[in-house]
Amino acid sequence: MGEFQIQQSFFDQYLGKLRHVAEIIDLAPEVVEILSKPKRTIIVSIPVRMDNGKTRVFTAYRVQFNDARGPMKGGFRYHPDVNLDEVKALAALMMLKTAVVNIPYGGSKGGVKCNPKEMSRRELEVLTREYAKALAPFIGPDIDIPAPDVNTDAQVMAWFLDEYNKVVGKVVPGVVTGKPLGIGGSRGRGEATGRGVFFIGLEAASKLNVSLKDARVSIQGFGNVAFNAAKFFYELGSKIVAVSDSKGGIYNPDGLNIYKVMEVKRKEGSVTKYSEAEIISREDPLTVDCDILIPAALEWQITEKNAGNVKAKMIIEGANGPTTPEADKILSEKGVFIVPDILANAGGVVVSYFEWVQNRMGYYWSEKEVDDKLKTIMVNAFNDVYEVSNKYNVDMRTGAYITSINRIVGAMKSLGWI
Ligand code: GLU
Numbered sequence: 001m002g003e004f005q006i007q008q009s010f011f012d013q014y015l016g017k018l019r020h021v022a023e024i025i026d027l028a029p030e031v032v033e034i035l036s037k038p039k040r041t042i043i044v045s046i047p048v049r050m051d052n053g054k055t056r057v058f059t060a061y062r063v064q065f066n067d068a069r070g071p072m073k074g075g076f077r078y079h080p081d082v083n084l085d086e087v088k089a090l091a092a093l094m095m096l097k098t099a100v101v102n103i104p105y106g107g108s109k110g111g112v113k114c115n116p117k118e119m120s121r122r123e124l125e126v127l128t129r130e131y132a133k134a135l136a137p138f139i140g141p142d143i144d145i146p147a148p149d150v151n152t153d154a155q156v157m158a159w160f161l162d163e164y165n166k167v168v169g170k171v172v173p174g175v176v177t178g179k180p181l182g183i184g185g186s187r188g189r190g191e192a193t194g195r196g197v198f199f200i201g202l203e204a205a206s207k208l209n210v211s212l213k214d215a216r217v218s219i220q221g222f223g224n225v226a227f228n229a230a231k232f233f234y235e236l237g238s239k240i241v242a243v244s245d246s247k248g249g250i251y252n253p254d255g256l257n258i259y260k261v262m263e264v265k266r267k268e269g270s271v272t273k274y275s276e277a278e279i280i281s282r283e284d285p286l287t288v289d290c291d292i293l294i295p296a297a298l299e300w301q302i303t304e305k306n307a308g309n310v311k312a313k314m315i316i317e318g319a320n321g322p323t324t325p326e327a328d329k330i331l332s333e334k335g336v337f338i339v340p341d342i343l344a345n346a347g348g349v350v351v352s353y354f355e356w357v358q359n360r361m362g363y364y365w366s367e368k369e370v371d372d373k374l375k376t377i378m379v380n381a382f383n384d385v386y387e388v389s390n391k392y393n394v395d396m397r398t399g400a401y402i403t404s405i406n407r408i409v410g411a412m413k414s415l416g417w418i
Contacts, residue, residue: 010089010299013325021401024392031409031418038088039072040064044134046112048126060112060131063091064144067106068411071142073098073349075149075178076110076131078124078156079298086299087111093320094349097342099404101381103353108144110135116151128156132163139164141174141360147352148178150223150298154190158183174359177352186355188370189348194228195371196347197294197318199378200339201233204314207386208337210291213237216253218290218312220244220282222261222271225318225345226296230258233292242285244297245270249285250277286310295322296345302327310336317341332395340397342404343385350377 008016015036022032042062047055061084064072074094087109095107112131116124139146148157157179164175173184181187188195205212215238219226222245230240239255247270250256256277264274272279286293286302287309295301296318302310307327315331315338317323323331323338331338351374358364365373389399412418 008325009085010321011085011092013321014089014092016325017397017401018405021398021405024394024398025402025406027405027409028418031412034412034417035066035092035405035408038063038065038091039067040138041084041088042135042138043084044131046127046130046134048123048130050123051120058112058114058127060110060134061087062108062110062135062138062144062146063087064108064138065091065095065106066408067144068408068415068417069099069106070104071106071140072108072144073105073147073352074107074109074144075147075348076112076152077150078112078114078116078127078152079150080113080115081298082111082113089299090320093342095408096401096404097346097349098353099407100342100385100400101346101350101377102384102407103350103377105145105349105353108146109149110146111149124156125159128159129163132160133167136164136167139175141172141356145174145352145356146176147349148224153224154178154180154185157185174356177355178348179355184355184359186351186358186370187365187367188374189351189355190224191228191231192351192370192374193225193318193345193348194230195232196350196374196378197225197229197296197316197344198232198236199347199375200344200382201292201314201316203379203382204316204337204339208314210314212292215239215292216241216255216290217292217294218242218285218288219294219296219318220249220285220301220322221295221297221318222265223296225348226294227258227262229294229296229316229318234258238292241290242280242288243271244280244282244285245272246282248272249280249282250274251280251284251288252277253289292316294318297322300324302331304330307331308334310334313337315339317344320345328395328397338396339382340400343381343396343400346381347374347378350374
C-alpha cells in the first residue's frame with residue numbers, strides 16, 4: 001500500500017497551508033471556504049496560424065482569485081507545464097503577496113501552455129494578441145491587471161496593451177504593468193523583483209547577524225529575478241558561487257563574475273558555456289556549499305529528496321512555490337531561516353503597483369523615487385512578518401500567511417462578505 005501515494009497538487013499545498021493557518025488564528029469555516037475558491041476562472045482555446053502555415057490551438061488560463069482588497073493583480077507565464085492547478089495556486093499566492101506587502105490589490109494569475117523557446121517572434125506576438133483579446137472583457141485597471149512572469153517580458157506586455165487598446169478603443173496604459181518605459185512603464189520595474197530579494201536579504205542578514213559582504217550565495221536560475229538578485233549581491237561584495245538555467249548549472253567556490261556569465265548566456269544560449277566554472281546540474285545550486293540560497297527558477301525545486309542536502313543557513317525564495325511542504329518541514333527542523341516567496345519576491349508586484357499609480361496620475365517618478373519607495377515597503381513588510389512570526393512562535397512562511405490573511409479577512413468583513 002505504501003507504494004501508492006497520492007501526490008498533492010500545488011493548489012492542494014496552498015489549501016493545506018490555509019487550513020494550518022486557519023487553526024492558528026481561528027478562522028471561521030466560511031472564511032476558509034471563500035479563500036479556497038477562485039472568484040473567477042477563465043479558460044480559452046487560442047488558435048494561432050504558425051509560421052509553417054498550420055494552425056495550432058493553445059490552452060490559456062486566467063484565474064482571478066480574490067478582489068476584497070482591490071483590483072486583482074498578477075503576471076502571466078508562457079511555459080509547456082502550465083495547467084489550471086498551477087495557475088490557481090499562483091493566483092492564490094498573488095492574493096497573499098499583495099496583502100503581505102500591503103498594496104491595494106487582490107490576486108490573480110495567468111498562463112498559456114506553450115513552449116516559447118520553440119516559437120518565432122511572430123508566433124509569440126499573435127498568441128499574445130489573441131490572449132489579450134480573449135481576456136479583454138474580464139480585465140482592466142479597476143478589475144484585473146496582468147504583468148510579466150516566467151518567459152514573458154516588457155515586449156509581450158506591449159503587444160498585450162496594444163491589442164487591449166484596440167478592443168476598447170482607447171489608450172489604457174494601466175491595464176497591464178511591466179511595460180517598456182516609452183509606453184507607460186515605470187523606471188526600476190525590470191530589476192524590481194531582484195532588487196526586492198536583495199532588500200529582504202539585507203534585512204534578514206541584519207536580524208540574524210550575518211554579513212552579506214562575506215556571504216557565499218547560490219542561485220538557482222538566471223532569468224530576470226535570478227540575474228538581478230545576483231547583480232545586487234555581487235555589487236555588495238557577496239560571492240555568487242552557483243547559477244543555472246534550463247540547460248544546466250555552473251559552480252565556482254571562488255565566485256562567478258556574473259556580468260561575464262550573462263554575456264556568455266546572451267551569446268551562446270546557456271550559462272553552461274562559461275569556462276571559469278565547473279558544470280553542474282540544474283538542481284545542484286540548491287545543494288552546493290553556500291550561506292544563502294536563492295531558488296529563483298520554478299516551483300517545486302526543494303523537495304523531500306534534496307532538502308536534507310541543503311547547506312545554506314538562509315533561503316530567500318525568488319521563485320513562487322520553490323519549496324514543497326515536506327521540504328519546508330525538513331529545513332525548519334535543520335534550523336534554516338526561510339523568507340517565503342510571497343514576501344521575498346514581492347518587489348516585482350510592488351513596482352507594478354507604482355507603475356499603475358503613475359499611469360493613473362500620468363506623472364512619472366525618477367528611478368531613485370521608485371527604489372526608495374520599494375525599499376520602504378519591503379523593509380516594513382519583512383518587519384511585519386518577523387513580528388507576527390515571533391508573536392505566534394511560527395516560521396516566516398506561516399507568519400507571512402497570518403499577516404496577509406488577517407488583512408484580507410479585515411477587508412472582507414468591511415465589505416460585508418462575512
Ligand atoms: N509575476 C510577478 C509575481 O509573481 C509579478 C506580478 C505583477 O507584477 O503583477 O509576483
